[in-house]
Amino acid sequence: MDLDAVRTFVAAVDAGRFQDAAAELSITQQAVSKRVATLERILGVSLFTRTGRGAKLTIDGQAFLPHARDLLRAEERALASVRPGRRALRVDVIGRRLAPAGLLRGFHRAFPEVELDVVTLFDADAAIDAIRSGTIDASFRAVAMPGLRLPDDFGAARVFDEPIQLLTGPDHALASARAVTPADLAGYRIWMPGIVPGTEWAAYYDALADAFGLTIETTGPDFGIEPLLDTIADSRSLVTFVGEETRLVWPAGHGLRRIAVRDPVPVYPHSLLWHRDNPHPALASLRDHLRSGLSDRPETETWTPVWAQ
Incomplete structure (x- = not known):
């Protein structure tokens, strides 16, 4: 839809006369009439009834007016979203x-x-x-x-500084622990397929593994968080790390456990x-x-x- 035509329609409504709308928009009265006629042709209805006192909205014009204003507000929001100094x-x-x-x-x-x-x-x-x-x-x-x-x-x-937690399935050997130390995790298989070499989180977990002698496996495709949770829930051998503030939701039947890591707390x-x-x-x-x-x-x-x- 031609937003210039929509803007002209709203200006004509607010001004009450095409002549006043033309002055507000800095265009000719003929241009106002042309834009309104174009909009009417696009919509297939008459928006105004011309009278000696100006232009009066038809029933269709009254129905279209609030939507026309919504279109112009949406245009302004779209422009503001990318306009330096004005965007969010x-x-x-x-x-x-x-x-x-x-x-x-x-x-x-x-x-x-x-x-x-x-x-x-x-x-x-x-x-x-x-x-x-x-x-x-x-x-x-x-x-x-x-x-x-x-x-x-x-x-x-x-x-x-966000504490790191251990996530296990219900049948894992550590599932009943209230807390573990980083040293306690040596020898366990910690699976984190989302780690990408060269990223900041890869650098963090590489340092964590080196500091405490941990085995962090990154093998296998990363299908996202839900398949990872499914795998951990069914595994007796695999665990993974998650941030304390990471928002996770899983089916009730998974029985996953979030276990605190302490002495020291990796953050x-x-x-x-x-x-x-x-x-x-x-x-x-x-x-x-x-x-x-x-x-x-x-x-x-x-x-x-x-x-x-």
């Missing part, structure tokens, strides 16, 4: 079930007036490129991973990245909100890779 705050959360998405939901509850666009990018390199180009405003990443160097004009702040280091010259007015509010939540977790002995300390 756009943040990369890596995955919508992971802890960064929960942090962003907390920010939204605290600042419901801030419009948010939530995106998911694959790795830190993609996030850095998107921040540099202005495509996104911020990203949650483990930014100190080996081989990753942030540009000098980037800002980064550690915002959340995944989530940081927020942004460009120092980013002018988005809500970015500072996001940083301040995340900074205020850093002290919420009680002190406990934790482990994180040397490169993240």
